[in-house]
Amino acid sequence: xxxxxxxxxxxxxxxxxxxxxxxxxxxxxxxxxxxxxxxxxxxxxxxxxxxxxxxxxxxxxxxxxxxxxxxxxxxxxxxxxxxxxxxxxxxxxxxxxxxxxxxxxxxxxxxxxxxxxxxxxxxxxxxxxxxxxxxxxxxxxxxxxxxxxxxxxxxxxxxxxxxxxxxxxxxxxxxx
Amino acid sequence: xxxxxxxxxxxxxxxxxxxxxxxxxxxxxxxxxxxxxxxxxxxxxxxxxxxxxxxxxxxxxxxxxxxxxxxxxxxxxxxxxxxxxxxxxxxxxxxxxxxxxxxxxxxxxxxxxxxxxxxxxxxxxxxxxxxxxxxxxxxxxxxxxxxxxxxxxxxxxxxxxxxxxxxxxxxxxxxxxxxxxxxxxxxxxxx
Numbered sequence: 001x002x003x004x005x006x007x008x009x010x011x012x013x014x015x016x017x018x019x020x021x022x023x024x025x026x027x028x029x030x031x032x033x034x035x036x037x038x039x040x041x042x043x044x045x046x047x048x049x050x051x052x053x054x055x056x057x058x059x060x061x062x063x064x065x066x067x068x069x070x071x072x073x074x075x076x077x078x079x080x081x082x083x084x085x086x087x088x089x090x091x092x093x094x095x096x097x098x099x100x101x102x103x104x105x106x107x108x109x110x111x112x113x114x115x116x117x118x119x120x121x122x123x124x125x126x127x128x129x130x131x132x133x134x135x136x137x138x139x140x141x142x143x144x145x146x147x148x149x150x151x152x153x154x155x156x157x158x159x160x161x162x163x164x165x166x167x168x169x170x171x172x173x174x175x176x
Numbered sequence: 177x178x179x180x181x182x183x184x185x186x187x188x189x190x191x192x193x194x195x196x197x198x199x200x201x202x203x204x205x206x207x208x209x210x211x212x213x214x215x216x217x218x219x220x221x222x223x224x225x226x227x228x229x230x231x232x233x234x235x236x237x238x239x240x241x242x243x244x245x246x247x248x249x250x251x252x253x254x255x256x257x258x259x260x261x262x263x264x265x266x267x268x269x270x271x272x273x274x275x276x277x278x279x280x281x282x283x284x285x286x287x288x289x290x291x292x293x294x295x296x297x298x299x300x301x302x303x304x305x306x307x308x309x310x311x312x313x314x315x316x317x318x319x320x321x322x323x324x325x326x327x328x329x330x331x332x333x334x335x336x337x338x339x340x341x342x343x344x345x346x347x348x349x350x351x352x353x354x355x356x357x358x359x360x361x362x363x364x365x366x367x
């Protein structure tokens with residue numbers, strides 16, 4: 001596409017002929033309209049390229065990549081009626097997964113227990129953490145260190161970020 | 177006793193129809209509650225789609241479907257079995273559980289296994305409980321090796337485990353004790 005007037009020659013459109021510009025309500029020449037259209041097209045293409053670059057960055061971040069995979073896994077498990085997991089399990093576990101990912105923590109395993117709950121497990125050397133999301137809405141947090149009794153805590157979803165903090169402390173070696 | 181004598185021949189025919197080998201049938205044998213804690217094993221059936229850790233132990237989540245419900249857990253004791261896979265016989269109806277796996281645990285690790293778990297409630301109150309697994313020989317007409325693991329909480333046998341915290345804890349303990357013995361296979365056939 002050119003804007004030097006040559007493209008209009010074949011249509012017998014006189015130079016300087018003005019047409020209404022819908023975006024501003026005023027009138028502009030055909031050359032100006034063509035230039036504006038071209039600029040818009042280029043801006044649109046540029047935005048697509050930028051979006052692709054952003055998406056590429058997301059997908060190359062291993063934590064983000066794993067987050068997407070685990071999110072899909074949770075949704076798949078909750079959709080499968082065989083596991084007896086309801087919307088509360090989905091909602092609570094996805095909330096927890098988001099908190100974990102924001103803190104750059106990933107669970108070692110996520111599995112249905114076959115007993116109306118979804119279990120997240122974390123193996124950190126001699127420390128073990130699990131969090132169980134039940135269909136009743138109950139959340140059970142268990143943490144255990146080798147040769148010590150397990151601590152089992154009833155949780156509310158509002159306090160779930162405390163679990164992420166515990167795991168993060170354990171991961172950085174500061175203990176509980 | 178009289179009921180046992182009168183009913184057992186009829187039930188034995190049921191065992192025959194199910195294809196349960198004679199060696200596994202009760203045949204008026206007595207309960208034998210002496211366990212060799214030093215070398216005898218327990219075998220339990222597990223669903224075909226169970227996930228195991230690399231060291232062969234069950235994942236805590238896999239312990240859920242494997243020990244559901246987590247009380248009066250049925251097993252076969254090694255002493256009266258010829259094969260660990262004897263636990264794949266279905267003593268109620270056909271077909272048998274050919275495609276299931278088998279997990280095992282040394283009786284010494286299961287019987288009287290005691291652990292303490294500290295339950296912290298939402299209000300912050302901490303309660304300490306003692307959980308004990310007690311093994312009993314509980315033969316069935318078609319399965320003499322059948323035994324059960326009773327779950328005792330503070331010395332009282334649990335007939336139902338509804339408390340979610342306790343379910344999570346029992347699953348965790350059992351997953352540490354049982355390991356894979358026979359991998360689930362769709363092609364396995366009981367002899």
